[in-house]
Amino acid sequence: MIVHLLWHIAHHNEAGENGATVHLDGETVHIDEQDGDDVKLLGVYSTAGKAEKRMRLARLLPGFADEPDCFVLDAYTLDEDEWPDGHTRS
Numbered sequence: 001m002i003v004h005l006l007w008h009i010a011h012h013n014e015a016g017e018n019g020a021t022v023h024l025d026g027e028t029v030h031i032d033e034q035d036g037d038d039v040k041l042l043g044v045y046s047t048a049g050k051a052e053k054r055m056r057l058a059r060l061l062p063g064f065a066d067e068p069d070c071f072v073l074d075a076y077t078l079d080e081d082e083w084p085d086g087h088t089r090s
Contacts, residue, residue, distance in 0.1 A: 003044050004051040007072040008064055012036035029072050048073065 009031050011021045022030045031037055042058060045051040055071050058064040064071075076082070 001078040002075050004048050005044050005074045006042040006051040008040045009070045010038040029070050
């Protein structure tokens with residue numbers, strides 16, 4: 001079973017030139033929690049369509065409306081390990 005996680009990133013980073021906040025890396029939402037970005041999980045949905053509906057509604061709400069392009073929708077297979085071999089810091 002595939003589930004769809006919907007995230008919103010409130011950017012507070014200083015990753016850009018002259019300490020400017022970076023919202024996007026090309027077409028990908030920039031995420032750097034160590035530099036102050038606030039990542040919120042809005043929900044886990046059974047279909048991408050339900051997650052997209054929630055995203056459209058969230059874009060009208062305080063906080064989320066300030067950064068309407070900073071949502072991330074990821075699909076995951078239920079009961080499947082995502083980091084089976086651990087991780088290293090880069």
